[in-house]
Amino acid sequence: MRVLAINDISCVGKCSLTVALPIISASGVTCDILPTAILSTHTGGFSGYTFRDLSEDIPAMLAQWKTLGLQYDIIISGYLGSISQIEMVKAIKRDFLKEGGLMIVDPVMGDNGVLYSHFDQKFVEEMKGLCRTADVIVPNLTEACFLTDTAFASVTEKDYPAILAKLKALCPRPSVTGCDVTGADGTKSYVFYTDEKGNGKSYATQKIEGAFHGAGDVYASALVGCLARGVDTDSAVRIAAEFTTDSIRQTALDGTEARYGLNSESQMYAYLKALDGAAK
Ligand code: PXL
DSSP, X not given: OEEEEEEEEEEESSOHHHHHHHHHHHTTSEEEEEEXXXXXXXXSSOOSOOEEEOTTTHHHHHHHHHHHTOOEEEEEEOOOSSHHHHHHHHHHHHHHEEEEEEEEEOOOOEETTEEOTTOXXXXXXXXXXXXXXXXXXXXXXXXXXXXXXXXXXXXXXXXXXXXXXXXXXXXXEEEEEEEEEEETTEEEEEEEEEOTTSXXXXXXXXXXXXXXXXXHHHHHHHHHHHHHTTOOHHHHHHHHHHHHHHHHHHHHHHTOOGGGOOOOGGGHHHHHHHHHHHOO
């Protein structure tokens, strides 16, 4: 089983490839990487970071890979620094995804209702196009709103199923994270998702107050790890969501700054045990 993770390298801050590579590899499959950019830190909560766009290097890298005949069972794309990189990912899918392979798009664009630095509405429109080429997409609620032209500020918990249904017009198997629902027993954080048969479902974990950077990357990477090991969607969503929540809980206990990312390292063993129990 061979996975390709297309994402940036943010050297500090534990997101994108510094999260995807360890989690997907530990899941027991080969994880090759295509770095889209190298940043000294990620862009959320840091200033003065360096940002080297690697777009110019990528065609020659892909040309060499073609000579090797590389083909992937799963391709996951994450942070893309420009519209031309979105086009590049579409071409990589055409050239490097095996027949019957899985294209997974994490439409990394924003959080808490706002787009990250460097992104605008034009990028959102292009990202909708990339999502249309995917089998699975893993937006957070903010990204799901941008992809479905929904005003984030006016979203209530009653709207989540409709947002999921709208995303299905883009891609058959969306999974939306960070959907908070408050009930008598407190607030829960739901993933609203669609299984292999097209059924809309949800899975709840405990809501831990605060904004935690890199949570989407941990979730997407664990989901890919599970799917790569042949785990069914229901179990994959459950295992990835619990791993992410456990990592957030530990980070909150540690009291580290949110911008330095999640302590998912401490939860890796539990994640792998759950994965091993569910893997075919
Ligand atoms: O975690 C998402 C992400 C990935 N890559 C870069 C980012 C962010 C979020 O801020 O800045 C460079």
